[in-house]
Amino acid sequence: MSDTNGSDEFDVDDEDDVSARERLEAEADRAVTEFDDGVVDLLAWVLDTETRARIYVYLRQHPDSTSEEVAEGTGLYPSTVREALAQLHEEGTVDRHKRESAGAGNNPYAYEAIAPSSLVRGVVGQVQEQLNTVFNLDRQLRDTDDEDPETEPVRITVEDDEN
Structure with missing residues (x-):
């Protein structure tokens, strides 16, 4: 239906629409965070520590990452990440290979979780x-x-x- 100005009689208030969308997005973010926390808790049981679980999850999401990238992505200390990656590799939980770089210098290891x-x-x-x-x-x-x-x-x- 239209009024005399030609506008729809059933206009949705934009402010209410944005507010509802923001609430839905906030609930979706909360659900994802709770799901991620639950996965990390379960993996912490399987992998012995939360640190190792967080590294595993990061590597599943970002395969072919270096230890520096894992540390930056997880917020863990680089030395902690390097130590955990060495243990996880030794146990067969992560695979590693040398990443080829175009420039001169050291080629770092890149990791991928099984x-x-x-x-x-x-x-x-x-x-x-x-x-x-x-x-x-x-x-x-x-x-x-x-x-x-x-x-x-x-x-x-x-x-x-x-x-």
Whole structure:
């Protein structure tokens, strides 16, 4: 509908529209932050520390990053990042290669985190072993000389999601 000036009778107040959009964006930002914090908490359990978890998440988002880029992106001290990256590389959680540079000078290492499914596979064996120890606790406590091999009632498998 239009009034005599030709404008729509059902105009949406721009101020209300902007305010609603700002509220929605703020809620979306809060949800993402809470999700990220939850992921970091879970990964801190898997990777032993929050520092290592933050580095892992950063490298999943920014593969082929140097230790300096990781430190800048995570807000962690460069020496802390270098030490954690060395440990994560030694454990096979991150891969590294020399980054080629056009100029003369040192070519730094660039890092990339392994896929989450590979990370979980590495942890599953440890969790499975601990759960089976609990399930077989009676046999261990009785210290019987059963000829039966120790059973493994818990088996955990991880499948890749190819979506």
